[in-house]
Amino acid sequence: MLVHLRLTVPTALSEEVVALLEDHQRSANLTVTVGACRSPAGDLVECDVARELVGELLARLKDLGLDEVGGIVVTTPTATPFAAARRLERSAPGDPDDAVIWESVIEQGYAASRPTVSFHVFLVLATLLAAIAVVTDSSVLVIGAMVVGPEFTTVAAIATGLVFGHAGLTVRALRLLVLSFVLAIATVALLSLLAAATGLVTTDMVTRPRPQTGFIWHPDRWSFIVALIAGAAGVLALTTARANAMVGVFISVTTVPAAGNLAVALGTWAPSEVRGSLAQLGLNVAGMLVAGVVVLVLQRLLWNRVLKASQRLFSRP
Template identity: 75%
Template sequence: MLVHLRLNVPTGLTADVTDLLVDHECATNVTLQRGASLVPQGDLVECDVAREIAGEVITRLKALGLGETGGILVSTPTAWPFAAAQRLERDAPGDPEDAVIWDSVVDQAYAAARPTVTFHVFLALATLLAAIAVITDSAVLVIGAMVVGPEFGTVAAVATGIVFAKWGLSFRALRLLVLSFVVCILFVALLSFLADLTGLVTSEMVTRPRPQTGFIWHPDRWSFIVALIAGAAGVLALSTNKANAMVGVFISVTTVPAAGNLALALGTWTPSEITGSITQLLINLGGMIVSGVVVLALQRLLWHRVTSASARLFFSR
């Protein structure tokens, strides 16, 4: 698996940058267009590198000063049908599926910590779906609410900020989580209140036995254990670019369903379910943040050694 680097290089750094890439055994397709970069003024350098060493190459480019004075753009090709690419994959240490590009992880975290209209709309819709799931006692709708909820990336951003000591990132992500959940819960609570006035929803619908959805406001030790496991799986999927694994994370924690249950309990004023819903919500968010911090910290410390050892163990190289 290859990663493509597009570099806008000030003229004074061009020789150092090209020497680094040309001499690197895991880089190929190195091209140089002199004077092609207008802002910043300089040259355009492009190359392909094995994903396993992309993070190392980017770190060395930043050490040359390119991160401050030039531009570094990282993209992933959809196919690489040429012999040199196969050679790079053989020569690169570890496996591309295990590779972590930390700059990409941090950039994703900053993106997830930004308050956007889309984020709030998806969270509000997910909370509304969860509230309807409570009324109808539908496990299918609970799963749908979990999948629609966009909050995990922001949870991972909190953990990323802690591990990289980027406290501003953690603060922005945590503030987004708190404010967005408060806004969406109040919004759905208002709708529930109006529905209660019209008789569409009643307090009895919330308090009656719900064998399919009662678990979302009954926190126990397993709630925290599941949150820990889901948080670990989630940050691992994000850091290694395993987007397909995220679906399993989305449907394993009851963050949004607890918010929906809380909103419905507030709207119909059912105090017996308010405390449990709040506790479930906090347990899930807290557990995912804790496990996210632990997994990211262990990855930074041990991941390179673990992947190198696994390559020898499984004879993948």
């Protein structure tokens, strides 16, 4: 798997940047368009590099100061069916699926901490689905609410900010997480209150035995353990670009279902379920956050050593 670099390089740095990328073991398709850039004035440099080497190259480019005076754009091509690409992939250490581009992880964190309208709408809709699941005792709707909920990436952003010392990222992501849940719970609680006033929903519907959905407001030690495992898997999926694993994370933790149960319990006033839902919500967020921090710290400290050991043990043909 190759990654494409598009660099806006001031004239004064162009020679050093090109010299860094000219190594045929490091890049392919190196292109230099002299004088193409107007802001800042300089050259446009593009190349393809093995994903495993991107972190090292970005660090070198930052040492040259390109991130301050020029531009760095990293993209992933859909396919690279040419011989030089295969050569780069063979010569690069490790496996591209295991490579971590920390700059990309941090950028994802900042993207996940933006208070977009779509984020709030998805969380409100997910919480509403969870509330209906409570009323109808539907496990299918619980799963649907888990998948629709967008909150995990924001929890991961908080962990990223803590590990990398980006206080602004941590504050932004934490504020978004808290305010978005408050908005979603308040909105669904108000709708539940209106439904209760019209007789569509009653307190008995919420407090009756619910064999399919009762677990979402009964936290126990397993709730925290599952949150830890799901948080670890989610952060590992984000850092190694394995998006397919995220679905399993979404349907493992009952964060959004707990918020839906809390909202409908507030709307129909079921105090015991309010307390249980708050506890479940807190345990899930805390478990994912702790796991996220631990995984990121371990990856920063040990990941390269683990990959080298793995390469020696399972050498590629």
